Amino acid sequence: MKIGEITQNASGKLHPLTLVQAKIGEIFTGMGFTIADGPEIETEFYNFDALNIPEHHPARDMWDTFWLKPLNLRKLLRTHTSNVQIRYMEKNKPPIKIIAPGKVYRHEATDATHEAQFYQLECLVVGTDVSLANLKWTLETFFEKFFGKKTTIRFRPSFFPFVEPGLETDMSCFKCSGMGCSICKNTGWIEMGGSGMVHPKVLLSVGIDSKKYRGFAFGYGIDRLAMLKYGIEDVRLFYQGDLRLVSQF
Ligand SMILES: [Zn+2]
Numbered sequence: 001m002k003i004g005e006i007t008q009n010a011s012g013k014l015h016p017l018t019l020v021q022a023k024i025g026e027i028f029t030g031m032g033f034t035i036a037d038g039p040e041i042e043t044e045f046y047n048f049d050a051l052n053i054p055e056h057h058p059a060r061d062m063w064d065t066f067w068l069k070p071l072n073l074r075k076l077l078r079t080h081t082s083n084v085q086i087r088y089m090e091k092n093k094p095p096i097k098i099i100a101p102g103k104v105y106r107h108e109a110t111d112a113t114h115e116a117q118f119y120q121l122e123c124l125v126v127g128t129d130v131s132l133a134n135l136k137w138t139l140e141t142f143f144e145k146f147f148g149k150k151t152t153i154r155f156r157p158s159f160f161p162f163v164e165p166g167l168e169t170d171m172s173c174f175k176c177s178g179m180g181c182s183i184c185k186n187t188g189w190i191e192m193g194g195s196g197m198v199h200p201k202v203l204l205s206v207g208i209d210s211k212k213y214r215g216f217a218f219g220y221g222i223d224r225l226a227m228l229k230y231g232i233e234d235v236r237l238f239y240q241g242d243l244r245l246v247s248q249f
Pocket of ligand 1: 173174175176177178179180181182183184185186188189
């Protein structure tokens with residue numbers, strides 16, 4: 001790219017990840033959700049312990065963690081936005097309906113679908129009458145507004161320490177409507193991320209009566225949502241500061 005080209009297109013553009021987060025915020029606040037926030041430098045308690053992932057639990061290996069020095073302080077770069085669940089529930093009583101979009105960090109090698117830093121969308125709903133049906137409706141409504149196409153949701157059993165049952169969520173392909181295409185690798189389904197019903201131990205860790213209240217939660221990659229929406233094939237493009245990417249939006 002020549003300098004002249006940059007000057008001609010010098011009017012500001014929003015980064016696709018910024019655009020997508022704005023859209024997500026608009027959709028969920030329209031559905032009555034509050035947008036919550038939390039720190040990226042976090043303690044072991046909020047990132048792991050309170051989420052039913054105690055020290056030495058093998059599930060901790062699911063997250064390759066950046067620990068901060070001095071190590072004895074047990075501080076880290078948060079590996080997920082689930083820390084916001086705990087911080088929000090400590091300060092607010094049910095009913096709770098929040099999303100928490102934000103940056104997370106994983107100590108792992110990068111490739112076209114993995115970055116050491118990326119954005120996650122956390123969602124938490126807690127109330128007296130919350131079920132998987134509410135989760136399904138919330139996801140289908142969100143995806144329809146986000147991708148501009150009606151889709152259906154499929155749950156597959158999975159394991160995450162902070163939910164029980166834990167579920168992988170698939171969305172019927174918004175591009176081919178299940179007929180099979182390159183986006184869904186001819187399966188008709190797109191894997192979206194983890195979800196489930198909030199584990200009673202997580203509610204207990206913040207003093208919420210798990211006999212009275214139930215909740216659902218999900219954590220999806222915002223980068224992945226943006227890649228699907230805009231047809232971007234390499235997540236690393238988001239973080240290279242290349243104006244040729246940003247100028248397309
Ligand atoms: Zn498809």
